[in-house]
């Protein structure tokens with residue numbers, strides 16, 4: 321196990337006590353209170369899933385998990401916790417990749433899982449209003465019969481919540497086409513750290529009446545309040561979607577390829593996703609999508625998945641076929657081959673090769689995940705430099721670091737640099753950090769493109785944000801949460817009246 325972030329407590333928070341449980345019983349029915357505190361007979365294993373993150377990297381020791389069903393219940397719980405100074409970790413689907421969704425110590429976990437109803441959907445405007453705990457896939461299924469899709473899509477869609485997506489400002493696979501959640505979220509309902517309900521759940525496309533407060537909660541990772549409902553604009557479903565995997569002989573071809581693809585596909589291009597050869601091999605090894613034929617992968621250094629979403633199938637197919645012809649007939653082809661999906665099963669299988677990398681990596685070993693924004697041209701250099709660094713320290717090999725790989729959202733300038741090790745060790749950690757963050761800073765990049773700061777990168781914020789920005793973030797945090805009870809330690813540390821992380 322890795323050492324916990326070093327938290328220097330200036331003032332002790334309260335732990336949940338048996339008397340608090342008695343109070344929670346006046347707010348929630350018994351089945352919505354999971355606690356291992358005496359006189360409960362609940363074994364601690366019952367709340368293990370809430371204490372451990374998706375990667376098995378971060379572990380808390382909460383004694384109590386509350387599962388409210390209504391906004392009023394959330395408000396009553398928070399008001400009580402504020403009066404008792406009990407810290408709270410809001411938890412959605414617990415699929416976050418930076419340790420933000422689990423306690424650092426014994427904070428109370430407030431799970432949104434039972435707040436999972438759609439409040440309204442307007443099939444004309446496409447505006448969906450849903451409880452924060454709705455699972456992304458179930459919302460996709462809900463709007464599909466109305467010929468709409470969710471503007472956000474990610475590999476964790478079967479478990480993550482819309483509230484968690486908003487709290488992390490998740491990027492995902494559709495950002496190239498539909499932009500970030502800062503654009504598609506129209507309104508939020510939030511329970512503030514003193515228990516007040518902030519109702520900004522409007523469904524207006526335009527509203528220039530002062531500060532747009534909801535934007536502060538998008539990407540705040542549960543540090544400013546608990547999102548209880550989301551109003552979001554869902555786009556109409558494309559009439560036709562196609563995809564193709566292109567195999568490239570060198571990474572250097574990715575950028576010219578992106579330019580060509582953008583020019584030729586223009587308005588129908590909806591995704592341009594990158595996986596290097598190691599990522600592809602791991603996806604295949606762990607059964608994510610069907611492997612391409614040996615001929616197709618022969619000599620491939622990396623792959624790009626291109627998706628089109630347009631209005632007419634024949635028109636889109638013609639454009640894609642023209643693109644493939646241009647690429648393959650070129651004097652110096654940028655690709656060695658292209659595999660075009662021919663039916664919905666193949667479409668899903670090609671996507672699985674890209675979407676399934678996260679799952680494959682976690683089956684292969686313990687992942688150190690760096691989610692960075694850097695110039696596209698440097699994607700490969702960063703992966704290579706990291707591998708070289710690990711090699712120079714003698715850390716490459718089956719019993720230490722098994723693989724260093726890169727994949728991600730080329731269209732968004734977002735690389736996922738993953739280091740897959742046999743186990744999490746302090747030696748690997750110290751070899752990677754601050755090395756990776758310094759490398760990112762040397763490109764003026766971002767140390768967190770889409771996953772957030774969580775517990776993982778709190779100490780590293782200054783690599784991407786200057787002192788003035790950090791000071792203002794702290795002021796905002798102190799204004800909303802003067803007692804520092806909302807998801808303490810992540811991602812904005814407080815030093816005025818709470819705690820600080822060295």
Ligand code: FAD
Nearest residue numbers: 412413414415416420475481483484485487491492542547
């Ligand atoms: P959680 O993990 O439960 O919480 C994440 C953070 O949000 C925590 O800080 C938590 O306190 C806070 N939070 C959760 N709910 C609320 C709420 N209602 N109010 C206030 N704060 C809240 N991320 C991407 O950006 N792009 C991807 O493509 C992507 N793909 C992924 C694929 C896989 C297989 C996995 C496992 C993860 C992936 N992720 C991706 C990361 C993760 O799924 C996203 O960050 C997701 O948005 C988290 O949602 P969640 O409901 O699981 O939130």
Ligand code: MLT
Nearest residue numbers: 475675677678691728736
């Ligand atoms: C992805 O793009 O696949 C996700 O962000 C998850 C990951 O980084 O593994």
Ligand code: ZN
Nearest residue numbers: 492728736770
């Ligand atoms: Zn991603």
